[in-house]
Amino acid sequence: MAFLATGTAEWRQMVKTGGPRMILFFITVALYFSLIGQTEPQSASSTILKCLPIVSLWIFVLLTGFELKKTHRYKQLILIGLIFSCGGDLLLNYDLFEAGMASFGVAQIFYISAFGFSPLRPWLGLPLYGAGVAAVVLLFDQLPLIIKICLPIYGALLLTMCWRSWARIDSVKNILRLTCGVGSAVFVISDSIIAFDKFYTPVSNAKIAIMVTYYAAQFGIALSVLEQTTVVAKKTAKTSSSSSKRRQNGMKAKKLA
Template identity: 45%
Template sequence: MTKPLNVLKCVGPKLVPFFKTVAIYFVLYGSSESTSILFCIAKCLPVISLVFFVLLHGMSLNEYYRYSRLILTGLFFSVLGDVFLVWKKSYMNFECGLLMFAVAQVNYARAFGFWPFNPYAGGVFVGLGLLVYSYLSPGLHGMMEILAPMYLGLICIMGWRAVARVQFFDDLWTWTKLCGCAGAICFMISDLLIAVDKFVVDVPFSHQLIMVSYYAAQLLISLSVVDSQVEDIIRLQTKHDNPDVIDNAKRHVKSLSHHLNKENVKYQLEHLSTTVDNVKENLSHRVDYVKENLSHRVDSVKENLSHRVDSVKENLSHGVDCVKENLSHRVDYVKENLSQGVDTVKDRIGHLSDQITVSNVKGQLGQLGGHISNHFAGQKRD
């Protein structure tokens, strides 16, 4: 069974044109339809891109590509149906478009095959078809009374066969079969919206809902061709149990496996190249990030050093000013103290000078002379 991740890796690049054309369509005509040639081209381009997608997965006239051929034919008639429905208000264009899509449903149903039969799923789709027809029948008139139930029967058969081939309960389902089943259901939803909007009641956002479900249906049905060759080989082995067919099938499986291996190697190389480019880009971003961080840090360090130098200068200047101010205060204090001391000495000298008079000096000198005379007289007696 093809894994969904492998399917995505292998088919993803091939679906780029489809997604681009769908985006272009909704950008140009996402709000309403038109009847211009440009609208017709924009509407058909997504399905045409799916035609090329199917062709890229191989195409041949042998029995191994029966499924791909039928899906391709269904896509081709779907494009024709889209062209007619662009001018659906013109005479018989809607009916012609319905016939083109009926042929597409026949090809899709044939591609899905009638084995396993699964009558229970068939009964469910018969009931759904009758229920939808009873709902639409009051609005059907003229040729649509014949074409509508015919188309309803064909699309129900297509949906039945898409669901029946999945085989959930037997563990025989594959992701590509599941895509075909989901595509058939989306196709039924899209056509049901068209019918209700045209014959019963206006559906809000009908244009957007119809086109989204329609493109999703065609995409999913186209994806179911990815491993369809293997399914055809198994079918042929079951149908023709003879050595020639088996040998041819084995050779074809071998060539398919070789092709898939080359595709895988090519994808791995592309993935490796992309990884290397991503690593280079990440390294470049990291180097730039480191450089930027280093530059910021260097600038931050410079700024911090500058602030610190300015702070030191400011502190030194402030300290010098404080020292000068203290010295000035102390000098003034010393001067003031010296001035006060000098004044005190002057006062004392003045006071002493007031006390010392000439008479006092004479008396003192007389007393001093008497003491000296007495001293010398005492020495003579001795």
């Protein structure tokens, strides 16, 4: 019962803090799926519709109290990852696949940097890398030469991002880290659908599946910045409380003197 109460409280806090700031994201996602079928491929309108949900996540991160300070490093790295993701969306929409993959690769590097390597928990990464190797072996003969070089590199970055996100989950009660872990796993699924659809065999409703999982992935990762917002707020409140107590003690000492 205590676990359920804690979990419910976490969800309520997340919805209360993040819900209003995520409204723009949900609106832009709805616009994408409602209007994308009416646009021409590789057009400015389709590119804008595709990028808007990710741009809305930039705004979400900025609205959580973003500052250029060391205490906000996690938010900074996630924001940069989202910016490069948006660049990848733009490039892929104009069928610049290799450049788009490179942009997403940089995004994964920033996400990995945000998640860090402590605790290490290598047993979480080994199954991911094993599955990644199997997928590359399966696709390898179907790949163009340049993709044979790029795909293993990007795959390693993507799977490392997922591993490091999972390694941060210290408790199922930590809803934000859990949501981020789910988001990273869904990111792997999204990119796997792209690879299999493009280089192995057509996947039914691939475009819809790719974009649904992609937006869900970025949502889960972006939402995790709320944890740093809470931590910084608690530290600020604690510092303010300590300063107030010191001032009160100083005033009492003066009165006694």
